[in-house]
Amino acid sequence: MASSRLFRNFPAISYVVLIYGFIFLPVVVLVLFSFQDSRIPIPPFDGPSLKWYGAILDDRRMMDALFNSVTVGLLSSMVSVVLGFLAAYSLARLNIPGARFFQGLLIAPLTVSYLIIAMGLLITFTELGIPKSLLTVGIGHVVINMPLCFAILYSQMGEHQANVERAARDLGAHDLQVMLLVSVPMLWPALFASFVLSVTFSWDEFIIAFMVSRFDVTLPVEIWSMLRSGLNPKTNAVGSLVFMVSFVVVLLLDVLISRTRRL
Amino acid sequence: MQALTSRSGRGWALLAPALLWTVAFFFMPLVIMGAYSLWQRVGMRLVRTVSGSNYEQFLAKSYFLDSLINSLEVTAIVTVVSVLLAYPLAWILAVRVPTRWQHIALILAILPFWTSYVVRSYSWLLVLSEGGIISNFLLDVGITDAPVSFANNRGATVVGFVHFFVMLLTLTIYANLVQLPESYRKAAADLGAGPVRSFIHVILPLTLPGVVVGAFLTFVLCIGDYITPQILGGNRELLLPQTIMLQISRRSDFPMASALAMILMMVISIVYVACARWLKLDRV
C-alpha cells in the first residue's frame, strides 16, 4: 500500500526535488565556500576557515556600507509608510474629486523599471545641481516604496474599517482621534507589513543606489565593487552573512506574526 | 484657512505630501529625461536643441538595436521557461502537499530571496564558471578532461534569471491555486471530467489571469535588469540595460542613455497594454 502510493507520487516528488535542488544549489555553494581556506572559492574545498568572515568584519568600508544601508532602509521606509498612509487615508475616506486619477498617479512608479527611475533621478539631480549622496538614495527608495505602501494600506481600508471609524465618530471622537485611536491600531498589521517590505526592498536595491550615490554607498553597491575583483571567498562570506541574517530576521517575523494572529 | 477646515480641504492636505513627492521625484524626472532624449551631446557639451537624432541613431546602429533584440529574446525565453517550471511546482505544493507542510515548503522555496540580489548572480558564477561546481563535477565523472566554463554567455544569464523568477512565479501561481474554492474541482469531477480535463477546462482558465500578471511582472523585472547579464552574460552580447549603463559610465552621453531608457519604457508600456487588454477581455 505504502509502496504503491510512493510509486504514484514518484513523478511529483522527483520534480519537487529537482526544482528545489536548482533553487538551493547556488546558495549552498555560496555558503560552503565562504568557509574556504584558500583564496579562490572553487573546488576542492579546503576549509573550514572563518578567516574571510574576519576579513569582512575588519573591512571598514564594508561596515560603513552596512550602516548606511540600515539607515537608508529604516528612514526611507518610515517616510514611505507615513506618506503612503496619509494618502491612502485621504483617498479612501475624505471626498477628493478625481480620487481614481490620483490613485493611478501614486502607483504609477510600480509599473516602471528601477533602471528608468534611477536614470531619471540621476539626470534630474545633475540638472538641478543636487549632489549625489545617501539622501538622494533615500529619496529614490521612497519613490519606489511609497506606491507599494499606499497600495497595501489602501486595499485594507475597506467598508468594515469605515464602519468602525463611523462608530468611533458617532461616539464623539474627532478626526485626529479616529485616525490615531482607531484607524492606525486596526491597520497595524498592514502598516507593519508595508514597513518590513519597504525595508527589504531598500536593503536589497542596487541600481538606484548605484547611480545616485557617490562617496558613501550602501551595502549592495559596496559588494558590487568587490565583485569586480572576480571570484573571492570574501564575497562569499559577506553574501552568506547577509543571507543568514535576513533569513533569521524573516523567520523571527514569521513566528511573531503567526503568534499575534493566534492571540 | 476656511478651506482647510472643510473635509475635502483636509483630504488635500493629507494627500499633498505623497502627491508632491511622486510628481517631483518620479514624473518630473521622466519629463526631464524625455527632454534630454531629444537633446544631443556634441563633444563634451550638451546641446539643447530638439531633434530626433538619438532615436535615429538607435535605429541606424545595430549596436543599439541588437541590444534591444537580445533583451527581448532573453526576456521571452526567461518568462516562458520560468512559467513552465513554476506552474507544476505550484500545483504540487497547492494540491498534493498536505496543508501543514505547505507553509514550510513555501518558505524553503523562496529561501534564496534572502541572499543579496547582487550576490545571487555571483553565486551562479561559482557554479557555472571554469573550475566551478559543474566543471569540477564533469571532471570527476570523467565526461570532460579539462575544466570547462558555462558562464559568460546567454545561457548563464537565462539560468540566473530563471532561478529568481521560478521562485517569484511559484508564489504567484500558488496563491492563485489555493484561493480557488475546492468545490470547483469537485464540481468538475462530479460532472464527469477526469483530472486532465478538469485541469484544462476549469483550473487552467481560472488561474490564467494570475499567470499573466506574474509573467508580466517577470517581463518588467527581467528586461530592466542590469546586474544579472552584467555578471553572468560576459561581453559577447549586450542587453539593453547594459548598453544604457555604458552610455552613462563610459561616454557620459546622457541624451543617448535617456533615449534608450525611453525606448525601454515604451516597450514595457506596449506589453502592459497588451496584458491589460487581454485581462479585461477575459473578464467581460
Add this chain to the structure above:
Amino acid sequence: MTEESVRFLDIGMRFGATVALVGINLSITEGSYVVLLGPSGGGKTTLLNILGGFLEPTSGRIEIKGEDMAGVPAAKRPTATVFQDYALFPHMSIEGNVAFGLKMRKVPRAAREIRVSKALAMVKLGPVAQNRVHELSGGQRQRVALARSLVVEPSVLLLDEPLGALDLKLRRQMQDELKAIQKRVGTTFVHVTHDQEEAMAIADTIVVMNRGSIEDVGTPERVYLRPATRFTANFMGESNILTGRVTEVSGEFVTVATANTNMAVRGTVPVDYEVAISIRPEHLHTEDKSGRIQLGTGYVTEYGFRGTHHQCTVRMERFDTPLRVRLPQSKIPASGEQLTLYVDPDDAVLLDR
C-alpha cells in the same frame, strides 16, 4: 412495488479519531424527495459526500440501483451535486456551465444545445443564457446550479444546503420550485438542510440525523406528530417534555406517573420503566373536551403574539420546567393569568427517557 434507488448498508466514517458516521442503514425509494435534516456536525453532509463519491466510507457499502459504488469515483457515478456555494465556473457563460457535463460526456453539439436550452427553460433562465455568472442574483445562480446538475440526467441528485445562501423569502419560494421541478423530472433528490421548516415543506421522507447516526426516518407528518426520539421531538419544532415512570400497562396504553399527574399514553413499555412524554405546544388546550386529560393548573409568565397564535410560557404547579403553550388568536392571554391545561392522550408521544 416501489423500486429502490439508493441503499446505505452499515456505513461508518471516521476522520482520524473523530467518528463522523456510525451504523448508517437507509433505503431511498426511486423518485422520492429525501431530506437529510440535522444540526451542523450531525453527519448529514458527510453522508452526502460519501454518496456523491467525494469521500470513501471507512466501512459499509453503498448501492445505487443495486450496483455497488465502492471505488467508483465521483466522475463515474450516476449522481450529480448542487454544491452549497454552487461552484459555478466563473469563466464560462451560464450556457457554458450547463453544457459542461454534457461536453465531458461527449454528447454531440446539436443534441447538447437542445438539452441545455431545455434545462435552462425548465429553471426559467433561457433569456440570460449568454450572461456571466457574476451578473446573476443569488436565486438565479441557484437555478443555474440546478440546471447544470439535472442536464446530465443523474439517477440521484444531491443538494448540499442549496438554499442556505438565500434570504428567507426567496428561500420559501425556491422550496416550492424545487419540489415542483422534482415532481416534473421524477429524479430521486437527496437534500441536506438544517432548516426543519424547509424539510417539512419539501420532503417526501425526512431523515433526522444527529451525532453521526440516524434518529428518525419517515414522512414529515409522521416525524412531526409521532417523533421516534426525544432529539427528533425537540429538533422538529417545539416540544414540551415530561418525564415519569410507567405504573401500569393495559392493551395499547400505558399509564405514566409524572410529577403531578397520571397520564394514559399510547405505547408498549414494561412497568417501572423511566420514560419521557413529548407534547407539542399546539396540543395543549385550555378547555376540557371528552377524552382529554387534565394536566394541572399554572399561571402565564411570558406571552407574545405570533400571527397565527399566541405563544405563552406557563409555569405549572409542581413542574420543574415551564410549559410552552399556543393559544388561539381569539384568546388573548394576560400576565399572571391562571390556566388549566388539558391534552388529548393521542397527541402525547411516549419516548425513551
